[in-house]
Amino acid sequence: QVQLAESGGGLVQVGGSLRLSCAASGRTFNTYIMAWFRQAPGKEREFVAAISRGGTMTYYADSVKDRFTISRDNAKNTVYLQMNSLKPEDTAVYYCAATLRAPTITQIMSLYDYWGQGTQVTVSS
Numbered sequence: 001q002v003q004l005a006e007s008g009g010g011l012v013q014v015g016g017s018l019r020l021s022c023a024a025s026g027r028t029f030n031t032y033i034m035a036w037f038r039q040a041p042g043k044e045r046e047f048v049a050a051i052s053r054g055g056t057m058t059y060y061a062d063s064v065k066d067r068f069t070i071s072r073d074n075a076k077n078t079v080y081l082q083m084n085s086l087k088p089e090d091t092a093v094y095y096c097a098a099t100l101r102a103p104t105i106t107q108i109m110s111l112y113d114y115w116g117q118g119t120q121v122t123v124s125s
Contacts, residue, residue, distance in 0.1 A: 002026045002114050004096045009119030012086055016123070020081040022096030022116055029077040030054070033099050035112060036070060036081045038092035038121075045095070047107035049081060059105045064090075086123045093118040 003025040012018050020036070035050035049070040050059045058070050069082040079096060097112035 002029070002032060002098050004098060004114055004116035006094065006096050006116045006119040009094060009121045011122045011124060014086065014088060014123055014125050016086050017082070017084045018086065018121060020083065020094055020119060022079045024077045024098065030074040031100060033102050033105055034072060034079040035097045037095045037097055037109065039095070040092040045109065047109065048094070050105040050107065051079065052105050057105055059107065061107070088123050088125050091121060091123050093120050
């Protein structure tokens with residue numbers, strides 16, 4: 001089992017940048033596919049980005065492609081989400097998630113068994 005803790009959220013102006021981090025417990029971090037999801041007020045939780053166990057493959061939602069970058073450092077048990085050119089519609093609670101079950105990187109939320117508590121990102125105009 002892995003425990004996840006996000007950090008790095010905050011208030012930023014339109015066009016600004018933030019870097020989210022997700023620290024994982026345990027010594028088997030590199031066996032988990034990792035992902036970021038987000039949930040805006042009054043909306044369902046949605047997929048943002050995912051990264052493979054070794055970090056060589058990534059996958060993004062169309063809404064964040066070319067603006068966000070997911071990466072991981074397996075030596076530090078940490079996954080990151082670099083967010084650039086932020087828009088008001090990026091305002092949400094961002095969650096880190098992990099899965100052992102998925103055969104490859106996926107946006108399917110139900111395959112992710114472990115979740116962090118979330119970190120708030122607010123983009124002001």
